[in-house]
Amino acid sequence: MPLDTLTITDNRTGQIYTLPIENGTIRAIDLRKIKTGHDDFGLMTYDPAFTNTASCRSAITYIDGDKGILRYRGYPIEVLAEHCTYLEVAYLLLFGELPTQSELKTWVFEITHHTMLHETTKKFMEGFRDFAHPMAMLVSTVAALSTVYPDAKNVHDPDTRLLQIKRLIGKMPSIAAMSYRHMVGFPYVYPDNDLTYTENFMNMLWKMVEPKYVANPVIARALDILFVLHADHEQNCSTNTMRAVGSAQADPYLATASAASALSGPLHGGANEEVLRMLDEIGSKNNVPAYIKKIKEGKGKLMGFGHRVYKNYDPRAKIIKWAADQVFEVTGRNARLEIALELERIALEDDYFVQRKLYPNVDFYSGIMYQAMGFKPEMFTVLFAIPRTVGWLTQWQEMIVDPEQKIARPRQIWIGHDTREFVPMEKRGKTEAVLQK
Ligand code: CMC
Numbered sequence: 040m041p042l043d044t045l046t047i048t049d050n051r052t053g054q055i056y057t058l059p060i061e062n063g064t065i066r067a068i069d070l071r072k073i074k075t076g077h078d079d080f081g082l083m084t085y086d087p088a089f090t091n092t093a094s095c096r097s098a099i100t101y102i103d104g105d106k107g108i109l110r111y112r113g114y115p116i117e118v119l120a121e122h123c124t125y126l127e128v129a130y131l132l133l134f135g136e137l138p139t140q141s142e143l144k145t146w147v148f149e150i151t152h153h154t155m156l157h158e159t160t161k162k163f164m165e166g167f168r169d170f171a172h173p174m175a176m177l178v179s180t181v182a183a184l185s186t187v188y189p190d191a192k193n194v195h196d197p198d199t200r201l202l203q204i205k206r207l208i209g210k211m212p213s214i215a216a217m218s219y220r221h222m223v224g225f226p227y228v229y230p231d232n233d234l235t236y237t238e239n240f241m242n243m244l245w246k247m248v249e250p251k252y253v254a255n256p257v258i259a260r261a262l263d264i265l266f267v268l269h270a271d272h273e274q275n276c277s278t279n280t281m282r283a284v285g286s287a288q289a290d291p292y293l294a295t296a297s298a299a300s301a302l303s304g305p306l307h308g309g310a311n312e313e314v315l316r317m318l319d320e321i322g323s324k325n326n327v328p329a330y331i332k333k334i335k336e337g338k339g340k341l342m343g344f345g346h347r348v349y350k351n352y353d354p355r356a357k358i359i360k361w362a363a364d365q366v367f368e369v370t371g372r373n374a375r376l377e378i379a380l381e382l383e384r385i386a387l388e389d390d391y392f393v394q395r396k397l398y399p400n401v402d403f404y405s406g407i408m409y410q411a412m413g414f415k416p417e418m419f420t421v422l423f424a425i426p427r428t429v430g431w432l433t434q435w436q437e438m439i440v441d442p443e444q445k446i447a448r449p450r451q452i453w454i455g456h457d458t459r460e461f462v463p464m465e466k467r468g469k470t471e472a473v474l475q476k
Pocket of ligand 1: 275305306307308309310334339340341342343344345346347348395397400401402
């Protein structure tokens, strides 16, 4: 018997099956031949929330959650954060190799020349209510770009795909900044091609009446590092959404808007905004033990803690803590940081968190840092969406060219009624119909 196989005995029939094991995985479809008879559909796997199912073969981002390792295309995140700009990392993710000087120059030029929004897109954004959440504005506007670039639906043409990818990476900061300016009631600022990706974003956010915006270099670099850290994270909820929607051959604007919608949830990218709310609710360092007690009693979750994959310190959180120190040198220390440090100290010693391997994740310190940089909490998830765009698009591109991929379509286990006799309206009694709680 070959070693890389799995032998299964079906005790219902006594039949023995041998399935190949490849990359520590069996193919779920191989289980379908395990049947009790001709009418039997065959065995399926049941995996709510995909806790143990690989949905693709990928060469983009590698995570070892137990060891706290994260690599893009083989390069450790720590090295990339120290030595590269965000656009350099975006190139690496998308094309698989670090760019040469001239490749990077061309790439930066191209992205910079896709930062403008069509004036009708600006008008579209003006239509939002003044209290509109910038993340919801971003999601809707990205979807609306599908109407501006109808060529995007040609998803099987590599040149068209690349053009949309450049457009999206270029336009994301412009949409994000416009959402913010709309929220605070300031006039929109057009992109400035002399500036770097992050400096230009800061320009579009914060330029007032000065003729030329000059970004603080420490803040601009810290923001760029945060963008590097958030660029991709393999098959997380929003990436899975991107791949699922993209698998139906929806255009990349609609698929990206769907991915961004998933990101907005408080258990995903929305967690950074929730961390700030939580720290405000705690109020002071002295209240931390009582708050931890409440969490352990099952009253809520410690936001910014825990991860589906990391059962160790999230490597991104370590780098963020380091970058935060650089930012605080410029902005002064933030009172919330004291609460966060105390929360982390107590949680990391507490059995509840130790046993469940709950460590700070990327969102735990990013919010405090964003706030120190001058961002409003409503912008935090938007700040996540900008750099993650390249991750979504790289995963989408990989999915489109993968000959094994098809429209994503899971199965279900039927737990409802068998066929029922139709009851005419006049014969219906009081129904038992309730919305599940
Ligand atoms: N605070 C308290 N208890 C927690 C937490 C938390 N933050 N996270 C998980 N647990 C407990 C959970 O109640 C469960 O306990 P028990 O075994 O007694 O039922 C156990 O730990 C395992 O948790 P789980 O819910 O099965 O884990 P999951 O993999 O389904 O969820 C998570 C992962 C990230 C959704 C979850 O840890 C969480 O809700 N964290 C808070 C929100 C957050 O910070 N999200 C950002 C994630 S990182 C960035 C991103 O992906 O966008």
